[in-house]
Amino acid sequence: MEKRKIIIDPVTRVEGHGRVTLHLNEKNQLEEARLHIVEFRGFEKFVQGRPYWEAPVLVQRLCGICPVSHHLCAAKAIDQIVGVSDDTLTATGQKMRRLMHFGQVLQSHALHYFYLAAPDLLLGMNSDVESRNVVGLAQMNQGLAKKGILLRKFGQEIIKATAGKKIHGISAVPGGIHKNLSNEEIDFFKNGKEVPAIDEVIQWCLEVLEHYKLFHLKNQTDILSFDQLESNYLSLIGEDGGLELYHGDLRCVDKNGTKVIEDMDYHRYLDIYEEEVKEWSYMKFPFLKPLGAEKGWVRVGPLARINTCEHIPSPLAQKELETFRSQNGRMPHGTLLYHWARLIEILHCAEMIKDLLDDEDIKGENLITKGQRAGTGIGFLEAPRGTLIHHYEVADDDQITKCNLIVSTTHNNTAMNNSVFQRAKQIWETNPDRGEDFLNEIEVAIRAYDPCLSCATHALGQMPLKIEIRDSNDSQIRSFTR
Amino acid sequence: MTRKSEVLQDRILVHAVGNESRQDDGLALHAMKILKQSFPLLTYKSDYQLYLEDVLEWCEYDLVWFLDASYGKELISRDAKQVPLDFNPSVHHLGPDLLASMAKEIYKSNVKIKVTELPGTDFSLGEGLSIEAQNILMQFEETLETHVPIQFE
Numbered sequence: 001m002e003k004r005k006i007i008i009d010p011v012t013r014v015e016g017h018g019r020v021t022l023h024l025n026e027k028n029q030l031e032e033a034r035l036h037i038v039e040f041r042g043f044e045k046f047v048q049g050r051p052y053w054e055a056p057v058l059v060q061r062l063c064g065i066c067p068v069s070h071h072l073c074a075a076k077a078i079d080q081i082v083g084v085s086d087d088t089l090t091a092t093g094q095k096m097r098r099l100m101h102f103g104q105v106l107q108s109h110a111l112h113y114f115y116l117a118a119p120d121l122l123l124g125m126n127s128d129v130e131s132r133n134v135v136g137l138a139q140m141n142q143g144l145a146k147k148g149i150l151l152r153k154f155g156q157e158i159i160k161a162t163a164g165k166k167i168h169g170i171s172a173v174p175g176g177i178h179k180n181l182s183n184e185e186i187d188f189f190k191n192g193k194e195v196p197a198i199d200e201v202i203q204w205c206l207e208v209l210e211h212y213k214l215f216h217l218k219n220q221t222d223i224l225s226f227d228q229l230e231s232n233y234l235s236l237i238g239e240d241g242g243l244e245l246y247h248g249d250l251r252c253v254d255k256n257g258t259k260v261i262e263d264m265d266y267h268r269y270l271d272i273y274e275e276e277v278k279e280w281s282y283m284k285f286p287f288l289k290p291l292g293a294e295k296g297w298v299r300v301g302p303l304a305r306i307n308t309c310e311h312i313p314s315p316l317a318q319k320e321l322e323t324f325r326s327q328n329g330r331m332p333h334g335t336l337l338y339h340w341a342r343l344i345e346i347l348h349c350a351e352m353i354k355d356l357l358d359d360e361d362i363k364g365e366n367l368i369t370k371g372q373r374a375g376t377g378i379g380f381l382e383a384p385r386g387t388l389i390h391h392y393e394v395a396d397d398d399q400i401t402k403c404n405l406i407v408s409t410t411h412n413n414t415a416m417n418n419s420v421f422q423r424a425k426q427i428w429e430t431n432p433d434r435g436e437d438f439l440n441e442i443e444v445a446i447r448a449y450d451p452c453l454s455c456a457t458h459a460l461g462q463m464p465l466k467i468e469i470r471d472s473n474d475s476q477i478r479s480f481t482r
Numbered sequence: 483m484t485r486k487s488e489v490l491q492d493r494i495l496v497h498a499v500g501n502e503s504r505q506d507d508g509l510a511l512h513a514m515k516i517l518k519q520s521f522p523l524l525t526y527k528s529d530y531q532l533y534l535e536d537v538l539e540w541c542e543y544d545l546v547w548f549l550d551a552s553y554g555k556e557l558i559s560r561d562a563k564q565v566p567l568d569f570n571p572s573v574h575h576l577g578p579d580l581l582a583s584m585a586k587e588i589y590k591s592n593v594k595i596k597v598t599e600l601p602g603t604d605f606s607l608g609e610g611l612s613i614e615a616q617n618i619l620m621q622f623e624e625t626l627e628t629h630v631p632i633q634f635e
Contacts, residue, residue, distance in 0.1 A: 061503075111534060114534075115534055115576075133580070134534075134580070134584065135580065135583045135584060135587050135588075138584065138587050138588045139587060142587075142588055145584075145588050146588060148534070149534055149535055149537065149538065149584075149588070150535075152533075152534050152535050153535035153538065156533070156535060167529070167530060
């Protein structure tokens, strides 16, 4: 039998555009799965020749969903160019940035869970495609849908208050921040008049978690058997091994939880990092040099952070972590557990936001500092989707000469390909003639990682999911669409 | 067509989305400039994309006129479609039809949603509109009265 391939194009309900091809061998067995990322950003070239202080504003244009992460990661890197480290930032500068970041993670996770993931999980991934969306979710549970919308709005308002605007903010500058929070702005998040009060937000996060845990209990077998992918996990980590989203050392653990990279200063990342290029994707395949390309790929994002950390430094989220571990063990590998981990992080962010709103430093006047000029700046951050790396080289004339960006989704590139392969293989071997639900299950595997493949245009127009089966001559022998 | 007696001008939101750095993706923003000159009393809002929470703002109006570039071939103005009849949320794109359905299903809102689709040709990085998109914009201006979802005196 000749070789065939199945194409799923595009992948829906992920950020940006992707395409999946499933390659069959001569025996009609699934041989390889490829998630193709064919959009090109080119930002690493765009910023060359620009003055370094423009970087935090320029690079966030990469994305309309998580621009804050790029804004802050670039700012962290550029801090070093002006001789400032996270330790020497002013208290107000650091806490305002953290507040912005927690708002960003909260809104991004809320968007993903309620708009993209919950319809699959709560309505069923094989449920009627016409109702498997946020409106169908609202018809099933109107209160849950409303909370999702308001959680997202709350996070966006935190970003507006700290970054100056909801999208593509401008407040993080080299060496600090250019605004603090006023008493009126703080009261806005506490009085519950225009957005839910922070105490209510925390309560909702707990309710959503309870809702999810009930769902998990009822569907545990399906969730855990969906895709068990043993992997390494990478994230920043706090000084005492606590979950850390903004600044810390780099930790990588293997599938058993053994530390492969032991709390390393991230400025040395080039000692351990390498990126592989494949001809069929613009997205690189990073791996840890000590482990090699085959075994050195990692997973990042919520599940990775939950697996690398020893505890969560906020009491309610810590309690949820304990429940999570009592249910799933210390090193769970189920890909769909990303969703549960994401909900724990939403709660953690809400708790941290509350603490920061009560912190007097957030109103401080000492916003910016500077030290001795340097030529290299490296910033790491835990973006909603995982570890984000910005690396800049700056010449004496202040122009950026080199820029290297490793975005969160890139870290998960190999993992997403492996998850697609495992899921597709399982389906293909049992029932290769399955239709739309087959496609959706592949997408569910990808969506668990909440990938941001690239923000493109936002024009109106249906982009149908299409599956094609092609023979070795690339001739289409079967196709179907939603 | 809704008459002025039914909807006051200050109860109308014109909401345009797009990115002028993506050439024709910015068509709606150009169209909004034309509308601002003709109907200065309406409420205008623009952004790079639609957000889930925009539905809260939409519910505060009687009528939302949503403008966006499209992958279609024709300049079209229409009522919002009702999800879940013919809509799949697709990729990163949160569409006006889904938001219209959310307004109705979640918030029981009576807001009327009108959608104008402006077909673009070139959505790659770059400033300015393609020749084809410039023609669409001209067509929009020339036939404006057929697209405006309300009669003005």
